[in-house]
Amino acid sequence: MTNIGGLxxxxxxxSNLITRNPGLFKAIMLTSGGxxxxxxxxxxxxxxxxxxxQGLITSGLNHVAHSFSGTNTDEKYKQFRKGFxxxxxxxxxxxxxxxASDTYSLDSDVKGRxxxxxxKSEKSYMTTxxxxxxxxxxxxxxxxxxxxxxxxxxxxxxxxxxxxA
Amino acid sequence: xxxxxxQRSVLGNDSVNNHGLREYxxxxxxxxxxxxxxxxxxxxxxWKSRLDFxxxxxxxxxxxxxxxxxxx
Numbered sequence: 736m737t738n739i740g741g742l743x744x745x746x747x748x749x750s751n752l753i754t755r756n757p758g759l760f761k762a763i764m765l766t767s768g769g770x771x772x773x774x775x776x777x778x779x780x781x782x783x784x785x786x787x788x789q790g791l792i793t794s795g796l797n798h799v800a801h802s803f804s805g806t807n808t809d810e811k812y813k814q815f816r817k818g819f820x821x822x823x824x825x826x827x828x829x830x831x832x833x834x835a836s837d838t839y840s841l842d843s844d845v846k847g848r849x850x851x852x853x854x855k856s857e858k859s860y861m862t863t864x865x866x867x868x869x870x871x872x873x874x875x876x877x878x879x880x881x882x883x884x885x886x887x888x889x890x891x892x893x894x895x896x897x898x899x900a
Numbered sequence: 901x902x903x904x905x906x907q908r909s910v911l912g913n914d915s916v917n918n919h920g921l922r923e924y925x926x927x928x929x930x931x932x933x934x935x936x937x938x939x940x941x942x943x944x945x946x947w948k949s950r951l952d953f954x955x956x957x958x959x960x961x962x963x964x965x966x967x968x969x970x971x972x
Contacts, residue, residue, distance in 0.1 A: 807937040807938045812937055815937075839935065839936055839937075883939070883940040883943065884937055885936070885937035885938045885939045885940060885943075886939050886940050886943040888936050888937050889930045889933070889936050889937075889939050889943065890930075890943075892929070892930070892933070892936060893926050893927075893929075893930050896922060896923075896925075896926040896929070897926075
């Protein structure tokens with residue numbers, strides 16, 4: 736056992752995860768900073784969530800400042816962009832969204848709980864709708880598929896958070 | 901993997917009761933998730949600009965504040 740950001744952690748397991756996914760290690764650094772802030776706040780008599788927020792932002796800024804600027808220069812991204820753009824050219828929008836989701840594991844927590852609806856529009860937006868505990872419909876405009884690819888992936892990820900709600 | 905994993909572990913399925921907090925984390929994730937392709941500066945600025953609003957909404961949703969940011 737060792738200590739990361741004030742949290743005891745079993746290093747052998749974490750090391751394996753880090754090897755497989757450097758992004759996760761950054762997330763652990765970010766979030767363990769948040770936990771430390773929260774715990775400090777509780778000890779000082781404040782509200783946990785206030786301290787947590789401050790800790791998260793502080794550690795977030797610190798680590799992001801030292802992180803790589805994104806993942807849009809690696810081979811995975813280049814292959815994804817090539818496949819995505821081809822599907823969009825062929826107007827296979829649902830397949831393109833599925834490729835984005837599969838490539839970056841965006842829907843791992845919500846598989847089988849949503850469906851796509853494609854709206855023909857030059858505007859770029861996504862929305863999620865549906866009754867509680869029912870299938871959620873993620874609506875995406877065709878314009879968004881031709882927009883900034885990083886924005887598309889992050890927005891889709893964002894919509895899946897809503898699906899999980 | 902991302903902050904999203906962490907927000908799920910913190911929030912569980914309680915988001916119906918605290919929509920603001922889930923959106924706050926979702927926006928935070930949209931800005932700082934380094935596992936996803938880089939966003940445009942415009943999108944990043946937009947998500948950052950919404951953080952304060954959703955934080956206030958989360959406080960209102962959880963009963964820690966009487967100020968509803970949805971009411972101007």
